Amino acid sequence: MKRIGVFTSGGDAPGMNACVRAVVRTALYHGVEVYGIMRGYSGMIKGEIVRLDTTSVANIVQRGGTILKSARSQRFQTKEGRQAAFDQLVNHKIEGLVAIGGNGTFTGAELFEREFGIPTVGAPGTIDNDLFGTDYTIGYDTAVNTALEAIDKIRDTADSHDRAFFVEVMGRDSGYIAIPCAIGGGAEIVLVPETQQSLESVIEQLQIGRKRQKSSFLVVVAEGEEEGNATHIATQVKEAIPELDVRVTVVGHIQRGGAPSAADRLLASQIGIAAVEGLINGMRSVMAGIVDRKLVYTPFHDCITRKKPINQSFMRMMEILST
């Protein structure tokens, strides 16, 4: 393999730049040329492809976002679009790809490889941590810390005013972000898609707390929670307990930004190196991940179709700690 391409796709995540840096430097270390493909599959189709050298990635390890930018591409979902993308890669003599992204990114990459034979190794870049094949995804640790810092600030206000705060954090269909935020933020209640906690039980817990003279409450809600989002739940709680001073905060997009944490920079670096070395060693349609501190490559198919279950002991921890 003489020349590879690297791109970021899907929602941006802190640490993507650290991963791009590792990809570029590892390729150069092994004598492989490396090109950056801008805006994911969209830029691949349009030929937004630039040569990267070691200075292209200097001083980016600490930056949020992605210097390669990210975008969705409807056109790549068509055969015609993928043909156009392939033609561009051929034109640029790119023989393999490192794809930094999540489920959607790898689904596209797998299909692309099947149709056109371009090998791709993936790097799990998403704050949601919902990918099978790695204990943690790049960006997850930073997102949790960002959400937790927001919660620390909100607790200042909640305590000062004897209020119940409902804080919504990101995480799509999982409680991966919500649970450490709840445990680390000293929340009384956490609502995540993985459990079946009813609105009634939330109201009951709050009532019990009030009887015990607890004056401020913190409820962390995962955005994918089935009982509805934080605003919806808070409204219903307010109806049930009108004397409760209820407030809602949606932490929102700040969870995607900011300088990556140390853990995310390290993980992104490990995986970036592994992705390039996997590609050089002939791997294709696999994602590089770290499981139990060991490097593993998992077929895209498994990453996409298998569910990574949340550690059930965390729910028990919440029960004990919110005593």
Place this chain on the structure above:
Amino acid sequence: MKRIGVFTSGGDAPGMNACVRAVVRTALYHGVEVYGIMRGYSGMIKGEIVRLDTTSVANIVQRGGTILKSARSQRFQTKEGRQAAFDQLVNHKIEGLVAIGGNGTFTGAELFEREFGIPTVGAPGTIDNDLFGTDYTIGYDTAVNTALEAIDKIRDTADSHDRAFFVEVMGRDSGYIAIPCAIGGGAEIVLVPETQQSLESVIEQLQIGRKRQKSSFLVVVAEGEEEGNATHIATQVKEAIPELDVRVTVVGHIQRGGAPSAADRLLASQIGIAAVEGLINGMRSVMAGIVDRKLVYTPFHDCITRKKPINQSFMRMMEILST
């Protein structure tokens, strides 16, 4: 004056604890006893009043929120409520008050002084910076920095995805928070109540930017903006420019929390000292503030009724810097 009381009232603000600390230590320094009144006027009525000494306020200078807590009191708005509050102060032999809060706090204190003769000196504690009689209010600098950090993170994502972000910051009826956030955050547009920028002109500016190949935009919206809140404005912009990828973030309650900035701790300390010394020197119904780096006492009446205009040069700065 042998014994004074101190309380915090209205929305909490970072630096309130630093101010409480200064009040307590200054009183003790001058041989005056000091009592903390919990939950503002509400606790005054109920007699939630505790003796404070120098260790009561140790290690709080850096804490967000307020150790004295804050609450609204409907009852204090009645003559009966104020009579009950006065009776409690008499019972506790409290001869003067330091009130840390905003407009509503001082309105209550002025009336209370007129009816019952209890002298109060105020300290401007609110993130909104909308009080006449001081260049900056306690908590304002921290709130701006918190909002700006959020904007820095959002810009990572905006740049990575070529998006237009509408970010709503606090500030009630003024652009005091929004304007430094927009200038410091490198925003293209700022919408504040003080100007009459129409929705049409916003759309026009975005259209011009797009023609100049600008791909990401940041619009900072003050919560009191007349054209509506960030969500409302973003929705209308999306209708006018459907191809724009529009997102909204409401920074929200995190702006009230967190460790106070250096400037807020210094200001809170200066004002806390000044409030106690003013009280000792016979002042009443005035607010201690800093104007042009000098200590001034302004009658509550002026603080409440006079408007502190925003520096018009800031709007010109936005025009130049968003070039």
Place this chain on the structure above:
Amino acid sequence: MKRIGVFTSGGDAPGMNACVRAVVRTALYHGVEVYGIMRGYSGMIKGEIVRLDTTSVANIVQRGGTILKSARSQRFQTKEGRQAAFDQLVNHKIEGLVAIGGNGTFTGAELFEREFGIPTVGAPGTIDNDLFGTDYTIGYDTAVNTALEAIDKIRDTADSHDRAFFVEVMGRDSGYIAIPCAIGGGAEIVLVPETQQSLESVIEQLQIGRKRQKSSFLVVVAEGEEEGNATHIATQVKEAIPELDVRVTVVGHIQRGGAPSAADRLLASQIGIAAVEGLINGMRSVMAGIVDRKLVYTPFHDCITRKKPINQSFMRMMEILST
């Protein structure tokens, strides 16, 4: 077991308070009374022992330092001192202990148990991460992030001035803190006790970099590095390359403080729960730790005597990434 004691000992670490909170709430959850022993073995000897309930540990999960304080005790190293400590525990009807600390703490606890039969379960609380029996110690993740934030700031200045910065981070006899700081901080060189990198090779690397027109350098030095501390090494480098603008920064004690990271709060909570439940289940002279995301109890003897080797792949990562 009806009543247990908990104490912190050795250097303080962020997350110790989160661990204390978990210990207290887990004990209460299981119907066990819990007492806080102030200042480690020193307070145990003096009987500085206080009852803790659920509110004693409210609002501390996010605080740096330790509410139980920490101290060294010469007297506990004598039989007489340990006898005095035992007498105090008997007086207070304390039947088991949770010790939060490091090597020295556990050495004392093991001896104490052998002599007096008081069972102790340990929690690894040290920023150094040098304890066998757990992948990460409580406080380590926060310390790395703090050091890395300092390095990010220093790089701003290094880049602006074309300088070589030698930054010394903590970590006693290991490179656990230095290595992720170097990888995550984009350092050119890392000096850790585990490798035998000579001063000559450092100078050579810098010379090569200079020939390649690199203008600023970052060298991360672990405090236990055999070639000497950062100041010593920098002085010798300056002698060898006089035209290099060399500066030194010792990150120092800030690495021990600050709000714990999300990962540290979670780890501290997991381990705090596990320590109490281990104690209740009859364990003694073991440390609770997390290895490969699973809870394990390791005999104190192994924690103290066995060395946890640093991941050798990290040194290879440095070589690739500093290309």
Place this chain on the structure above:
Amino acid sequence: MKRIGVFTSGGDAPGMNACVRAVVRTALYHGVEVYGIMRGYSGMIKGEIVRLDTTSVANIVQRGGTILKSARSQRFQTKEGRQAAFDQLVNHKIEGLVAIGGNGTFTGAELFEREFGIPTVGAPGTIDNDLFGTDYTIGYDTAVNTALEAIDKIRDTADSHDRAFFVEVMGRDSGYIAIPCAIGGGAEIVLVPETQQSLESVIEQLQIGRKRQKSSFLVVVAEGEEEGNATHIATQVKEAIPELDVRVTVVGHIQRGGAPSAADRLLASQIGIAAVEGLINGMRSVMAGIVDRKLVYTPFHDCITRKKPINQSFMRMMEILST
């Protein structure tokens, strides 16, 4: 004036980039071309001069350091060096300069203008805040906040261990950084060059505190303190009070880096605009500053020779608050 140059010189300061951005955009706004001179006077002599446009300064408002880099130039202190610099400016058709820096920068600029007639307007860019002609210098607010965050972390450790910490902060010959750090950090003692506090009085204060059962102390030392640096003072204190557990931390170069605070970004923007508009309006050898929230231009001669006294009331505040 058709074309101007901008450069940064002396120690870097957070906000320098925000100032460069304002200079560039203001020049373009007024139809004036703008060139960046790299590495201060050094790059001016060598002709390291690059055209800047609006995108050159996009996304830098939040960055520490300076994209124009900074360096000292021995050669500019000679007539020959200044002649070479002048020749380069003539070659590049640069008719005026904006110099962002401190005392040394302005001394050079004034001489340069006298000899060669090139008008310069200065912007006060230094963390030391020791320039006459402006209430605050660009970078000062950020540096104070950075030092204060370090102090907050150190206090965690000081409190946990009952220690006396001597923390040295920057500030050359003044206490501008030390004083707000001491007040905002809840320090017991501050040592600054402006006062004559003897070592004996420090020891006495510590002894009194110890008698009052105070167990931890924080002493903030300005680097230019006449009694010596923090290490020197701590050593002598330890000799006088051997039973005190004494530690030293030098906050160091991190004070120069990091994202600028909101206040610094705003100040840098105001001054950058004012500098360019002053230059266009025919000013020369003056520094733009903000005094009592109003824009003022002060002759370089005054900036260099006049001393900006520290607010004496701060020393009284320390006395009251450390009660």
